[in-house]
Structure formats: structure tokens, C-alpha cells
Amino acid sequence: MAAQSDRQAREEFFTRMAELFHDKVTSVEMVCLEAEDEVYAVLKLKPVQKNAGLWGLLIIGEKGLYFYAHPTESPLLGMFRTASNGKPPVEQICDFTVFKSLKVRRVEKRGLFGKSFEKYLLAVDIVLDDGGKSTFFLRTQNTASAVSEKIAHTATA
Incomplete structure (x- = not known):
């Protein structure tokens, strides 16, 4: 019973994200x-x-x-927000396809025996419409190599 409800919740989430981004969801990564x-x-x-x-x-x-x-807040922040009649947290979304350019890469590190890659870290370089550049990082739960392999199969790559 629980497995079916988990599968159904996953399918509903995939459908909702597909409608939101106008794209078929192939995978998700925490x-x-x-x-x-x-x-x-x-x-x-x-x-x-x-x-x-x-x-x-x-x-x-x-x-x-x-x-x-997903909209989240710590219990302490929730208590303060409730006491001050603040607004509850909301879900946050970002569509990376809006940027002029997007490059996802593994992060190199130097060690005593040469170069290697960070096991759970990806860097994302973006170029804005005005030509400005920014970088942010994605700390992955699965290995960065596995996540970057999935990303390589998108039109963004």
C-alpha cells in the first residue's frame, strides 16, 4: 500500500514539474x-x-x-514567524534554461599526488543576458560523476 502511494506521489510530482517547466522530467537528484x-x-x-x-x-x-x-523552515524560525504573524515559507523554483549559457562541470581539486575530482560537488557556470558570468555549486547526494552523466543527456548539456 505504501509503495503504491509513494509511486503515485512521485508520478504526481513529475507531472506537476513537467507542467510547470514544459519539459518531460527524466530524473531528479537531491x-x-x-x-x-x-x-x-x-x-x-x-x-x-x-x-x-x-x-x-x-x-x-x-x-x-x-x-x-520545498517550503521549509526550522522549528525555531517557524515559532518566531508565527509569533510575529509573518508569511509562511513558499516553494522556490529556478529554471536554468533562462540563462544565455549554462555549463555544468565536475570540480577539480589538487592533491599531493596530482589532480582529482571532488566526489560530491558540481560547479554550474551561467552567462546572463547582459554578458555577466556567475558560478554556483551543487553538492550532490549521489556521486557527482553519476549526476553529471544524467545531465549530459539533456538539451542543456
Whole structure:
């Protein structure tokens, strides 16, 4: 019973994201988006806590990449918000296809024995319409090589 409801919830989520982004969802990956404040502003995203990153789903579609963050807040922040009649958190989305250029790459690191790649970190370089460039990072739960392989099959790659 639970497996069927999980499968149904997944299918409903995929359908909702496909309608939202006008793209068929092929895969999702749990990631933590890490960026400077200026880059968050460009992405029109707001982390729940400063310097903590923004956990969400990297949605891999046939035509592009997207980010979805479920509305969350810590219990303490929720208590303060409720006491001050503040607005509840909202879901956050980012359509990476709106940028002039997007490049996802593995992050190299130098070690004592030469170069290697970070196991769970991807860098995303974007070019804005005005020619400006920004970079942010996706900390992955699955290996970065596996996630980048899935991304390579999108039209964005």
C-alpha cells in the first residue's frame, strides 16, 4: 500500500514539474545549492539560513535543468514567524534554461599526488543576458560523476 502511494506521489510530482517547466522530467537528484548572496539573487532563490545552502531537487528534463526547493523552515524560525504573524515559507523554483549559457562541470581539486575530482560537488557556470558570468555549486547526494552523466543527456548539456 505504501509503495503504491509513494509511486503515485512521485508520478504526481513529475507531472506537476513537467507542467510547470514544459519539459518531460527524466530524473531528479537531491542537491544542496551553494552560492554567494548575489548569485542567489540572480537565481531568484533565498536560502533558509545564511551560509547553509539551499536543499532541494535538481530536476533533469529532456530539454533542460531546473531546481525545486520545498517550503521549509526550522522549528525555531517557524515559532518566531508565527509569533510575529509573518508569511509562511513558499516553494522556490529556478529554471536554468533562462540563462544565455549554462555549463555544468565536475570540480577539480589538487592533491599531493596530482589532480582529482571532488566526489560530491558540481560547479554550474551561467552567462546572463547582459554578458555577466556567475558560478554556483551543487553538492550532490549521489556521486557527482553519476549526476553529471544524467545531465549530459539533456538539451542543456
